[in-house]
Amino acid sequence: MHRLFLIARIEIQVFLVALTLIVGFQLLTRKMNTEGLLFEKKPDGPAGFSPARLQMLLVTLAGAFYLISGVTANINQSRLEFPDLDNRLFLLLCGSHFVYLGGKLNSFFKLFGKSDTTANSPKGDKQ
Amino acid sequence: MNFFFGLQGAAPAVNPQWTTLALVIGWILTIFVGLLAGWILFLIVTGKINLSGLISEPTGQASLSRFQFLVFTFVIALSLFLIIVGGDRPAFPEKIPGGILALLGISGGSYVVAKGIAASTADSDTPQGT
Numbered sequence: 001m002h003r004l005f006l007i008a009r010i011e012i013q014v015f016l017v018a019l020t021l022i023v024g025f026q027l028l029t030r031k032m033n034t035e036g037l038l039f040e041k042k043p044d045g046p047a048g049f050s051p052a053r054l055q056m057l058l059v060t061l062a063g064a065f066y067l068i069s070g071v072t073a074n075i076n077q078s079r080l081e082f083p084d085l086d087n088r089l090f091l092l093l094c095g096s097h098f099v100y101l102g103g104k105l106n107s108f109f110k111l112f113g114k115s116d117t118t119a120n121s122p123k124g125d126k127q
Numbered sequence: 128m129n130f131f132f133g134l135q136g137a138a139p140a141v142n143p144q145w146t147t148l149a150l151v152i153g154w155i156l157t158i159f160v161g162l163l164a165g166w167i168l169f170l171i172v173t174g175k176i177n178l179s180g181l182i183s184e185p186t187g188q189a190s191l192s193r194f195q196f197l198v199f200t201f202v203i204a205l206s207l208f209l210i211i212v213g214g215d216r217p218a219f220p221e222k223i224p225g226g227i228l229a230l231l232g233i234s235g236g237s238y239v240v241a242k243g244i245a246a247s248t249a250d251s252d253t254p255q256g257t
Contacts, residue, residue: 001150
């Protein structure tokens with residue numbers, strides 16, 4: 001029975017590692033579409049580079065790495081439980097997502113800039 | 128009941144036939160899951176399962192909200208699996224901290240809000256009278 005658990009564990013571990021590597025490889029070689037990932041998106045198409053998106057990407061990767069390293073450290077200490085996450089991580093993530101969504105709202109609805117008069121013209125002309 | 132649990136007051140005696148049956152079923156399931164996992168990986172590598180649009184919107188552009196949702200979902204699922212199989216015998220963790228659920232909630236909530244913003248702009252772009 002112990003051998004069965006061991007084989008099942010190895011199987012799933014190999015599958016998850018292989019899947020992670022394949023997805024990572026496809027992301028890095030652009031086989032998985034990443035076009036426009038860090039660019040602002042407006043109703044009439046992608047615009048320029050967005051620092052808000054870059055900061056959210058970095059915070060996401062940092063948060064994921066923090067969680068995985070906490071879990072790995074617990075397992076190495078034979079503590080089979082999720083780590084207690086620092087509250088500052090949640091503040092950071094909330095702030096990051098707030099900035100990202102605020103930027104997204106602004107790019108679509110122009111909340112903090114000039115209104116796009118051409119879009120509101122009687123004929124509804126677009127630039 | 129004595130057939131399964133032996134004499135009252137004594138440690139329960141498991142019928143060896145049931146143990147053998149459990150072992151056989153376990154091996155069959157393990158082999159099946161292994162073959163299935165290998166087959167899925169093969170289909171992904173050969174392109175039959177196409178992941179190119181995994182984080183893309185219907186417009187064809189990559190979506191950062193989908194990407195961050197993918198990352199956090201995958202990381203938390205992977206962590207849960209590592210904890211379950213980390214011991215001598217697989218066991219679900221005694222508790223899942225609220226922080227982990229909050230993490231999933233933040234990630235998922237952000238994805239939903241981003242989709243809502245994109246959908247509302249698509250609706251507002253619809254010409255009048257159509």
